[in-house]
Amino acid sequence: MDGSFCKAPAQGTFIVEATVDGLFRLHPVAVQHTLSSENMFAYRTWGESTEAAYPPEHINTCKHSVNGDGARALFTAVTHFRPNAAYSACQRHLLANLGKSTEEVARRLMNKTPAQRAEVCCHV
Numbered sequence: 001m002d003g004s005f006c007k008a009p010a011q012g013t014f015i016v017e018a019t020v021d022g023l024f025r026l027h028p029v030a031v032q033h034t035l036s037s038e039n040m041f042a043y044r045t046w047g048e049s050t051e052a053a054y055p056p057e058h059i060n061t062c063k064h065s066v067n068g069d070g071a072r073a074l075f076t077a078v079t080h081f082r083p084n085a086a087y088s089a090c091q092r093h094l095l096a097n098l099g100k101s102t103e104e105v106a107r108r109l110m111n112k113t114p115a116q117r118a119e120v121c122c123h124v
Helices: 040-053 072-081 091-096 100-109 114-122
Strands: 002-005 013-020 026-034 065-068 086-089
Touching: 002 072, 013 040, 026 040, 040 072, 065 072, 072 086
Parallel strands: 065 086
Antiparallel strands: 002 013, 013 026
């Protein structure tokens, strides 16, 4: 799930929520365009709309996880409208918010085997 600020000539924010099936295919759950920026108003509108469209047992269970970009408004809205779902930030956004040296180490560790990880940490 993510919100994206629109550039000119279209203004506002698109909020997209999708799900992945067992064959790793994406399916849209909700797509919304608001004229506001990516803020609590836009996410509150999204939350109220999805609550009206879907039964709570379909969108708010402990079996669901929500992956977002870590934005505070998105995190706040998800924890309010999907309190039973697990929330996580995507790795790309998480690394972008880390310090430069920490980001470098994390990127080097991503595709290493456990034996190779100790080598990366020792040479930074």
